[in-house]
Amino acid sequence: MKQDKISILKQYLPEQSAPIIAAWIDDYACEFKISKTRNTKLGDYRPPFRGSHHRISVNYNLNPYAFLITTVHEFAHLVAWNAHQNRIKPHGTEWKNTFKKMMLPFFELDIFPLDVKKAVVSYLQNPAASSCADKDLYKTLKRYDAPKEDVLHVEDVLENQHFTLPNGREFKKLNKIRTRFRCLEVKTGRMYLFNPLAEVKLVS
Template identity: 35%
Template sequence: MSHIHLDPYLPSKTLEQVDDWTQDFNLTIVLSKDRKSKLGDYRRLRGDGHLITINHSLEPYLFFFVLTHELAHLYTFSTYGPRVGAHGKEWKQTFRSMLLETLDKYPEELQEPIRSFARLPKANFMASPELVRHFQYNTLGPNEAYMEDLGFDTRFEYRGEEFLTLSKLKKNYLCQHIATGRKYRFNCLARVKLRK
């Protein structure tokens, strides 16, 4: 079964790979509206059906990366059964193998970060700053920045709340919620809105 509807969302010459991976499965892939909590999702349906949803607005290489992540769930479930951990060792091994199999589908500057990520795949690609920078730097909106780009004592907005940067920790930033005075840690690649 071809997933030709995905062709405009995928990097060139990757649809054939997706079709090869999915030909033996009763799989539906649905384009989803943007979700802040996740980029993609895999679910087993009743009977022998499977469903993958992917945020429709992802940059093509990120779309392919996320689809590979979700297909690794499908393969893991089909190979090892439903009792394995969602992001356990079986999934990591499957995802690693699929990433390395398709390494040449990515631009040269992205191949080393993906190879590095594949050594010990995480559930969320946000664990790899190199991948985040490549996939998301070009998608910052007006008045948006990453935490690591802010100076200290800078006010910013995150999910409608106002914060102040205080200090840098090992990998995160310590910030103070303006309204309550409570302190929170922010990932260095958290996307925030600059205050005017």
């Protein structure tokens, strides 16, 4: 049964990391789900509730390094919850320290390419709620995604140019406010703030 988990996980993770994650799934009695793409999050953790097990889900379409970092991120929530339950902040000091500790085995196995390793080490100085929140780590991980035609980031779109999201919604890029870009949805006239690294397509 454990060998089956390892075989499945190897399809999504760097090969050397699969046995460790498979062991965590068993040791922590976790329901681990490889999920469909979700635009709002890369992974998710849910604590036990009314007799259920810990539950973790990770988006299936992440590249192996992003999948591994997201998986460790969610398992760190599980371990922090076991130790503290709801007495801590979701991404507070306890979670950060747990996340750093749980990343160590993968550094010892030398799993990451040098550029990813450097970005992860920098990120771990003060890990955020999501790897997407760290621009350097996010950009470095995106290098290992499968190529996508005609896709670019919001920060690369010129001011007043129009772009669309994967769901077809069309926006006009306006000015930058602190770390995000203000964009006007063409159909509704509503304003939205976009992460600079959100993936979009230009309207020709």
